[in-house]
Amino acid sequence: MLQYVGLKEINGPLVVLDDVSDASYDEVAEIRLENGSKRLGRVVQIDGKRVVLQVFEGTRGLSLKNTKTRLMGRPMEMPLSSELTGRVFSGAGRPIDGLGEITAEKYADINGKPLNPVSRKYPRNYINTGISSIDALATLIRGQKLPVFSGSGLSHNKLAVQIVRQAKIAEESGEDFAVVFAAMGVKNDVADYFRRSFEESGVLSRVVMFLNLSNDPIIERILAPKCALTAAEYLAFEKNMHILVILTDMTSYSEALREFSSSKGEIPGRKGYPGYLYSDLASLYERAGIVEGSKGSVTQIPILTMPNDDITHPVPDLTGYITEGQIVLDRGLDQTGVYPPVAVLPSLSRLMKDGIGEGYTRADHSDCANQLFAAYAKVQDARSLASVIGEEELSDMDKAYIRFGRMFEKYFLTQRSDENRSIEETLDLGWDLLSLLPISALDRVDDKLLGEKYHPERAERFI
Amino acid sequence: MNTVFSINGPVIKVRNTKDFSMQEMVYAGEKRLIGEVIAVNDEETTIQVYEVTTGMKPGEPVDPSGMPMSVTLGPGIISNIFDGIERPLKQIADISGAFIGEGISVSALDEDKLWDVTVTVKEGDMLSGGSIYAECPETPVVAHRCMVHPELSGQVIWTAENGKYRINDTVCKIKDSEGVTHDLTLCQKWPIKQPRPFAERLSINRPLVTGQRVIDTVLPIAKGGTAAVPGGFGTGKTMTQHQLAKWCDADIIVYIGCGERGNEMTQVLEEFSHLIDPRSGKALTDRTVLIANTSNMPVAAREASIYTGITLAEYYRDMGYHIAIMADSTSRWAEALREISGRLEEMPAEEGFPAYLPSRLSEFYERAGYVKNFNGTEGSVTIIGAVSPQGSDFSEPVTQNTKRFVRCFWALDKALAYARHYPAINWNDSYSEYTDDLEEYYEENVSPDFIPYRRRLSNILIEENKLMEIVKLIGADVLPDDQKLVIEAARVVRVGFLQQNAYHKDDTYVPLEKQFMMMRTILKLYDTTLEAVNKGIPLARITDTGIFERVIKIKYDIPNDELKLFDKLDNEIAETVSGVIKAHSHKK
Numbered sequence A: 001m002l003q004y005v006g007l008k009e010i011n012g013p014l015v016v017l018d019d020v021s022d023a024s025y026d027e028v029a030e031i032r033l034e035n036g037s038k039r040l041g042r043v044v045q046i047d048g049k050r051v052v053l054q055v056f057e058g059t060r061g062l063s064l065k066n067t068k069t070r071l072m073g074r075p076m077e078m079p080l081s082s083e084l085t086g087r088v089f090s091g092a093g094r095p096i097d098g099l100g101e102i103t104a105e106k107y108a109d110i111n112g113k114p115l116n117p118v119s120r121k122y123p124r125n126y127i128n129t130g131i132s133s134i135d136a137l138a139t140l141i142r143g144q145k146l147p148v149f150s151g152s153g154l155s156h157n158k159l160a161v162q163i164v165r166q167a168k169i170a171e172e173s174g175e176d177f178a179v180v181f182a183a184m185g186v187k188n189d190v191a192d193y194f195r196r197s198f199e200e201s202g203v204l205s206r207v208v209m210f211l212n213l214s215n216d217p218i219i220e221r222i223l224a225p226k227c228a229l230t231a232a233e234y235l236a237f238e239k240n241m242h243i244l245v246i247l248t249d250m251t252s253y254s255e256a257l258r259e260f261s262s263s264k265g266e267i268p269g270r271k272g273y274p275g276y277l278y279s280d281l282a283s284l285y286e287r288a289g290i291v292e293g294s295k296g297s298v299t300q301i302p303i304l305t306m307p308n309d310d311i312t313h314p315v316p317d318l319t320g321y322i323t324e325g326q327i328v329l330d331r332g333l334d335q336t337g338v339y340p341p342v343a344v345l346p347s348l349s350r351l352m353k354d355g356i357g358e359g360y361t362r363a364d365h366s367d368c369a370n371q372l373f374a375a376y377a378k379v380q381d382a383r384s385l386a387s388v389i390g391e392e393e394l395s396d397m398d399k400a401y402i403r404f405g406r407m408f409e410k411y412f413l414t415q416r417s418d419e420n421r422s423i424e425e426t427l428d429l430g431w432d433l434l435s436l437l438p439i440s441a442l443d444r445v446d447d448k449l450l451g452e453k454y455h456p457e458r459a460e461r462f463i
Numbered sequence B: 001m002n003t004v005f006s007i008n009g010p011v012i013k014v015r016n017t018k019d020f021s022m023q024e025m026v027y028a029g030e031k032r033l034i035g036e037v038i039a040v041n042d043e044e045t046t047i048q049v050y051e052v053t054t055g056m057k058p059g060e061p062v063d064p065s066g067m068p069m070s071v072t073l074g075p076g077i078i079s080n081i082f083d084g085i086e087r088p089l090k091q092i093a094d095i096s097g098a099f100i101g102e103g104i105s106v107s108a109l110d111e112d113k114l115w116d117v118t119v120t121v122k123e124g125d126m127l128s129g130g131s132i133y134a135e136c137p138e139t140p141v142v143a144h145r146c147m148v149h150p151e152l153s154g155q156v157i158w159t160a161e162n163g164k165y166r167i168n169d170t171v172c173k174i175k176d177s178e179g180v181t182h183d184l185t186l187c188q189k190w191p192i193k194q195p196r197p198f199a200e201r202l203s204i205n206r207p208l209v210t211g212q213r214v215i216d217t218v219l220p221i222a223k224g225g226t227a228a229v230p231g232g233f234g235t236g237k238t239m240t241q242h243q244l245a246k247w248c249d250a251d252i253i254v255y256i257g258c259g260e261r262g263n264e265m266t267q268v269l270e271e272f273s274h275l276i277d278p279r280s281g282k283a284l285t286d287r288t289v290l291i292a293n294t295s296n297m298p299v300a301a302r303e304a305s306i307y308t309g310i311t312l313a314e315y316y317r318d319m320g321y322h323i324a325i326m327a328d329s330t331s332r333w334a335e336a337l338r339e340i341s342g343r344l345e346e347m348p349a350e351e352g353f354p355a356y357l358p359s360r361l362s363e364f365y366e367r368a369g370y371v372k373n374f375n376g377t378e379g380s381v382t383i384i385g386a387v388s389p390q391g392s393d394f395s396e397p398v399t400q401n402t403k404r405f406v407r408c409f410w411a412l413d414k415a416l417a418y419a420r421h422y423p424a425i426n427w428n429d430s431y432s433e434y435t436d437d438l439e440e441y442y443e444e445n446v447s448p449d450f451i452p453y454r455r456r457l458s459n460i461l462i463e464e465n466k467l468m469e470i471v472k473l474i475g476a477d478v479l480p481d482d483q484k485l486v487i488e489a490a491r492v493v494r495v496g497f498l499q500q501n502a503y504h505k506d507d508t509y510v511p512l513e514k515q516f517m518m519m520r521t522i523l524k525l526y527d528t529t530l531e532a533v534n535k536g537i538p539l540a541r542i543t544d545t546g547i548f549e550r551v552i553k554i555k556y557d558i559p560n561d562e563l564k565l566f567d568k569l570d571n572e573i574a575e576t577v578s579g580v581i582k583a584h585s586h587k588k
Helices: A132-137 A156-166 A188-200 A218-238 A250-263 A277-285 A314-322 A331-335 A365-389 A396-413 A423-434 A447-453 A456-462 B089-096 B213-218 B237-247 B262-274 B299-318 B330-343 B357-365 B397-405 B414-418 B435-445 B450-474 B481-498 B512-534 B539-543 B547-552 B565-587
Strands: A003-005 A009-011 A014-017 A027-033 A038-047 A050-055 A067-075 A077-080 A088-090 A106-109 A148-150 A177-186 A207-213 A242-248 A297-305 A325-328 B004-008 B011-015 B024-028 B033-040 B044-049 B062-068 B070-073 B115-119 B132-137 B143-147 B154-159 B163-165 B172-175 B181-184 B188-191 B226-230 B252-258 B288-293 B322-328 B369-372 B378-387
Touching: A027 A050, A038 A067, A077 A218, A106 A218, A132 A365, A132 A396, A132 A423, A148 A156, A148 A314, A156 A188, A156 A242, A156 A297, A177 A188, A177 A218, A177 A250, A188 A207, A207 A218, A218 A242, A218 A250, A218 A277, A218 A297, A242 A250, A250 A277, A250 A297, A250 A314, A277 A297, A277 A314, A277 B330, A297 A314, A314 A325, A365 A396, A365 A423, A365 B450, A396 A423, A396 A456, A423 A456, B024 B044, B033 B299, B044 B299, B062 B188, B070 B299, B213 B450, B213 B481, B213 B512, B226 B237, B226 B397, B237 B252, B237 B262, B237 B322, B237 B378, B252 B262, B252 B299, B252 B330, B262 B288, B288 B299, B299 B322, B299 B330, B299 B357, B299 B378, B330 B357, B330 B378, B330 B397, B357 B378, B357 B397, B378 B397, B435 B450, B450 B481, B450 B512, B481 B512, B481 B539, B481 B547, B512 B539, B512 B547, B512 B565, B539 B547, B539 B565, B547 B565
Parallel strands: A088 A207, A148 A297, A148 A325, A177 A207, A177 A242, A242 A297, B226 B378, B252 B288, B252 B322, B322 B378
Antiparallel strands: A003 A067, A009 A014, A014 A050, A027 A038, A027 A067, A038 A050, A038 B004, A077 A106, B004 B011, B011 B044, B024 B033, B024 B062, B033 B044, B070 B188, B115 B132, B115 B163, B132 B143, B154 B172, B172 B181, B369 B378
16 A cells, blocks of 8 residues: 655645655545654545645644545545444544443444435334423434533533433334434533433443544534444444433534534534525434334434523524424523523424324323414413513413413423433323413413313312 | 545646536546546636545546536436435435445436337427426326427427337437437436526416415415525524425425535435325325535535436426425535535635635525426426524624525514524514515405405504514503504414415415415404403403414314305304493493
């Protein structure tokens, strides 16, 4: 194999080689330094004999003459086998837990390939998370991608751990599920929190971890979710397992992408992010779903922190356009002690409509959810009016809404981090809370159902 | 031989050649990936590749095809699902499995399938571009008419017997004025970026009836018109497009999933094969063609998917059909333009979008229209494009430029969507320029009162909007009863009329007659109550009877085929209100 001595140019994570004769686009290169250490890179641009490489571990210590580069002739691949579970990898997919290399059953390109829409199976089975706000109002469906939009300092990590612990993602036997966890640019103690929580809930042996901490190289951060999803797809579609993928934090990932793009000299789009941020995020998020002819599934819960709590920032904005809904956390609720602080109105699960109701959850689920949404929207109106004219001056109806809002947040949204509510409990609780309102206010439900579910006497316990 | 010089994502360059022409289709690399020439100068030719270039090396061959990027037009298009460059996804799945590989060569239409062809011309007939020479049933609801290529004409010198033929079999031969013989098969090729010609544009005066009240009654769209549906994520763009694709009265639907979710396409595939078209009684797939270029499929093919879709639509329009195109979403298409433009290092205009964004958008929307074809039939293409504004901000370039080229603007509103008011079309921000063009149709086909009723309905909403400014400051209690009535009536209009339940068997599609009757009843309620209020009856007395709630629920309570019940309800309103008046005067 040809070796190229020295470099032509070094710029951020990029290096340029000249007089290369046999480079292929996207292939992996190995850069050997004089001191014997090795780094990996990838071909990102070819102009005749000039080749641009992206170095995964960063370019510190590289000079124009102390390197020998070999092109490996294949794209970035990851070794796969059923031994993956219980192991810890770096962002670039190398084992870092000291347990040695993986004995590969096969190698797969980490970029994956687009899933043919005609080979997909439309997701319909709901996952009971035991969290009322999610189960009732933004139901998680197996094979869905449902991100958590959060902010710095909010309890997204705690929520993610609770979902992992309580989610009944497996079939009845419970044998065939695993969690793939990719940390991108998170702090050491956050990664440790996840590890400990997995351990305490006894799922650690079923977790595949990919760790790229905030002081690790940014190129590996870009690779981490790709490696994680390659592992997830393998376990799901070839080993027939149900996989829950947690990606945190997508904002750090996007910032790494921006850093890389700007060092490549690309024309920036909004807020300096590259113009292809949408396509790039989509190439990750679309790797969720169920494939015809396989028993497994990939369900994704990406977590992202909205800079300055701004939902219109490019990262949450583009994410929302790709994913099938979102769970939005709210700082105001968090400050009043509501856990999980799920902002009900902007949260949404697009696949919910086909995965709830008779045969899945309960026949009255969608009526209950719609009425809760509509009523809680009125609460917001009443609150903004109250902030102008004072609560005393409100009409009786508005006062009823204000009271409903308070009780809804206190009894429905709030739950302990180890509280696992069944869907029946959750829906009954919803109806009982709605019974705080006068019956004429419940205009989303037909009279027959109201007759069954409207019980003001049961609502008295909230007062 | 021409070879690859440089590779940068989907953009490759070839040096020192004059063999390529602009927009020519090429085969690039050992894998023979399909690409298109997008820039030529004497030094280098730039090509965008419609597939992933991983593994490509400089020095691999690049071959010109001699023709622009084209699609095959013939029977077998309807009920099919294609990628952005008209490759059938089912056949791709047969070849490469669940995940799409590169360099797969499949023919667009099934070449072995036999079609039941009736030849409609005889020897000696003079044919010109667009003339129909054969017909075959393509699906139970679409009869496929084979037309002479628009650039050909001549005299028929031979015709085949009626019978079963494959798409590439010759069924008719014509000799043109220069004496050259042309074999006519069941299919033809057409470049996707060139609009198909027609005889003349006709004026637009028929509505595309969608069964959605907020559209048909308040913000109607005409056949041959253009509409944009902008909205942030979660406001129901896709849901609106699905509803229109299901229920609108076009003959054929072209649904373009451009850079959107894979699961959504699967949903359309699944749902449309179960749903029955109320007009034909057949499955909706029998009139639908899907073009799926999901967000993780190659970006260059995303740009092409829009053109592929509109070309298919124009082809069926030429046969005399009415087509509605759903493009979901045009923003992803614009972003594909931006991405390619960035790779070419072109000077960006607004927000990184290329300066030619407005002209590309206008070229696309101008391909809509109600036309008279060369063969004497009339057909139309209606374009309904979803727009996904970044940050839900309607002032961004794609929304603003789209707004200039469409005549119908259905703005989706976050606040409405958060309150689960669907369709979340905001009646204050949206507009339709077709209302005047369509007035006559509504007057003749529904009722002469339709237009005045609509105006009154809108006025109630406008009035409410003004009053809400006051209510927000001081609460509703201080308003006089007649203004309170406006607010109550507006609630009935919003909840009982504009809001529509896509999951309810009757409410998902509402015929124009019922829409009209609903308006009539709501206005009757308003008038009757106003009369009572003017007589000094407190409004609360009337609302306490629950009559307003009764009217709100008419959309569920009165089935679409029992419109007589409206008269009963009108009587009930009159009786309830006069009952209140009587009780009130009695007390006095």
